[in-house]
Amino acid sequence: MSTNVMQPEGSRPRRKTRISYRAALGEALAQEMSRDPTIVVMGEDIAGGMGAPGVQDTWGGAFGVTKGLLGRFGRDRVMDTPLQESAIIGAAIGAASNGLRPVAELMFNNFIGVCMDQLMNQAPKFRYMFGGKLTTPVTIRTVYGAGIRVAAQHSSAYHSILTHIPGLKVVMPSSAYDAKGLLIASIRDDDPVVFFEHIGLFDKEGDVPEEPYAIPLGEANVVREGGDVTIVAFGRMVDVSVAAADSLRTSGISCTVIDPRTTSPLDEDTILESVAETGRLVVVDEGNPRCGIATDISALVADRAFDSLTAPIKMVTAPHCHVPFAPVLEDAYLPSAEKVEAAVRSIVGAARAP
Amino acid sequence: MGKTMIPLSREQLIQAYRLMKTIRVFEDRLAEEAATTAMAGPLHLYSGEEASATGVCMNLDERDRIYSTHRPHGHCIARGLDIKALMLEIYGRQGGICNAKGGSMHLADPARGLMGANGIVGGGMPLVCGAALAAARLKTGGLAVGFVGDGGSNTGQFLESLNFASVFKLPAIFVIEDNGFAETIASSWACAGDHVKRAEGFGMPGRRVNGFDVFDVYDAAHEAVSGARNGKGPSLLDVKLERYYPHEQGISDAMRLPGHVDWLKANSDPITLLRTQMLGKGEISEQELHTIDHDVDALIDAAVREAQSAPPPPLSQLLTDVYVAYP
């Protein structure tokens, strides 16, 4: 380069283009923590070994997402905590209004019961109740979802409950690329964000740029395009829906699969425009059926795209029961590609010749 | 109390008197107005408890943060919040300190270090840990004070906060204002054990404080603040006091015996106690105190008039400030 541009740099280590969802999340945290010294991470076993004589950074988080951060950033910024969700989440929220930018972890979204006051009555309401005078730039990472046989108290999907609450933003990445870009965006966002990581996606690989990037919250991703049906799916259900869409294509039924990526804010335009083209909607969510995100999307479309609809809206969700332990029962509980395909066929009519 | 207490200078005595008097007149005036006119929202009044807010807040500076309860007016005034803006907020009018979006139970002024009154009993305590954590990590030299009632002292959030603050040795002070009752339930029955012993159980110092005596409160708070600022970690003050009004205006207070409040006013009024001390020491004259009384009356009176005639907030405010940005 000409001499009036940068001085030569040493070689930077390169990594392969495809990395896991877990690694993408960890990379987002590491890059953001390098950039902004007010970012701290806190949670149970977020490193591991605090106060114990053996190996530190024992786990790097229950799912390994935060492994390695302790070595780079130290105990002041990578904080193992006692097991007390109200204090952990509440402290993160309090610190956020006072100059830090915490990323706290709620190990399983089921544990929200313990700290629900902080996410229902505190963080989301400060800005509003206090007349715009408080800013709470906190990110709460949590793990949700079923499929790994840990049963009712560790497998729920409570994203819909938080979507209901004004003042919170709710993010659900379905791929490694989205995971990194959405976590960076969530951390940079000045509102409280709850970030739902699916328990079954940590090993899923994808192409992820090595450089930091932020995906705007409130922008859906269209994963498949097709003119016959619009499928809206969340989290791991995106892959389930894509499998259904690819199978349906061989029967001549082409589906658009939309991954909203964030439930709050919601990209309504992308969903409504797609239904205007296809006239049919299937919503896929692994939450329980009452008062869930599936009903929310369905009501939106019934209200604002009614004239475009040529068939009833179908929802594919878990049933109104809890996540069972026995593998055959848990597998029956979850939405599957077959169930999505059946829902599509029920509103498209007979399969068409290719 | 037996030990030598931190003496207050003349200026500090005057400041204490002014603050306590302002709180008293503010609250008594609200009670008066509520008796004759329908008020916009609930009122949980602080009269009788002034020594606690005053003694604690006089030890704080601009680096410090306080978190208050559904009974916050005393803490707000002691921290120096604008009287008019407070009154407008309580009346739900334009110009209220929270743009009329919060009301009496959710007063806040971060610029003056009041990070919010909380309508959830005990809900502010983890936030205190957070504010203290931020102060420690950012090395501001500041600390966080959480006021909580005897009711809040039994909540999970409060007890979790004691543990958390101790484990991380945070510059936090937990001030239990035990006014004898959580709504109608006596704290002597509802609180198992003893607050000071609970604090010590969590590995932090605790001190029982005479909440009728601003000198004792000031002294105890001074000790707690020094400890926090010098890296000694959190502490707890168990402040014993009583309120003159019911838990909430218009609600029954019949679980206290008839005549009890009158007896308190006659025998252990905190302002009378301070006044007596000040006059006794010869630090101040009756005339000076009378001038302060007159100023306070005028201030509160002007605030009430303004609040009663101020317009309500415009409807456009309904949807503002839910988020910083959305999307």
Added chain:
Amino acid sequence: MKEGLISKWHLNEGDTVNQGDELVDIETEKVANVYESPHSGVLKRKVVPEGRSVPIGSLFGVIASKDTADAEIEAYVEQFESTFSVADAEEGGAIPEVVDVPGGYIRFLKQGQGAAVPAVLIHGFGADLNSWLLNQAALADSRPVYAIDLPGHGGSVKDPRIATLEDIAQAVIAFLEAKSLSSVHLIGHSLGGAVAAKIAAERPALVKSLTLIAPAGLGKEINFSFIRALVDIDRRKDMATALETLFYNPALVSRDMTMGVLNAKRIDGAVTCLRAIATGCFGSGEQKSILRDQISQLPLPVQVIWGQSDRVIPPQHAQELPGKIRVHPVEHAGHAVQLEKAGEINRLLSHFIDQG
């Protein structure tokens, strides 16, 4: 890009087909396009029917001479499918790499190998190495081909101080040196054309031949509001509309093309760099560097290709160049002619480069 959908066959089995005839419409994640027949003969077999998606590398049709026996066609198809492995095709598929250069790093995609003089493909403003999606593989049949990301773009260094044509050209020269490429066929599109021309002017020994596709550098006019749109837009619908400016047929803008542009801009520093380059190269709405004279005097073969419906840089800039410079106007094509008329452009490129 993992799959392609055969969305429409234009011919039937048994039809005669000439090289260049439209054969199938293929949709991939990145772009939808017409695939032109690379050979003449008879379309003997449509292996993949309309509406079917198949992995990259799959056999989708067979063209043979008229009298080739059916049995031979069957055997060929069977042999191909029994040995075809998606994993091999994927693994064999090149992935972009990154090389450090003084002052930063350049991302590039290398396809092809061998001892022939390599080609280097340089994209235009706001684009990246995917500009050459329909061209690189064809060229790579006969030689190594490097498609690079310019600084500020794709996965290359995000340094807003690399803002002028000179800075960018120096960065590309640094890439050539880092990869020990001492003699290359340079092929540049739009701003990348001006970059290629600049390199040829400054370091002619490096450049075996120069192909300029709708290049900047031959005149001062440029559609600056398009440049500004590329910098400023962050919403998918608006970007899709803006990208239509690149084509004669606006239907060629796919959602994945749009997201590719947006995703590249979301990388930290990318927009700042684009803004700096827009200012550094196009200043107040006009091209800052006019290289007509230098290009006219280059001691090496030069060709210029231009879509006649170009709405970004006027095709008139190709007029009145010295006769030794070959000029190829392309009908019914816009600014992104190498995507819109890939077959024709690939023929022009191969023919020109093979000539030496």
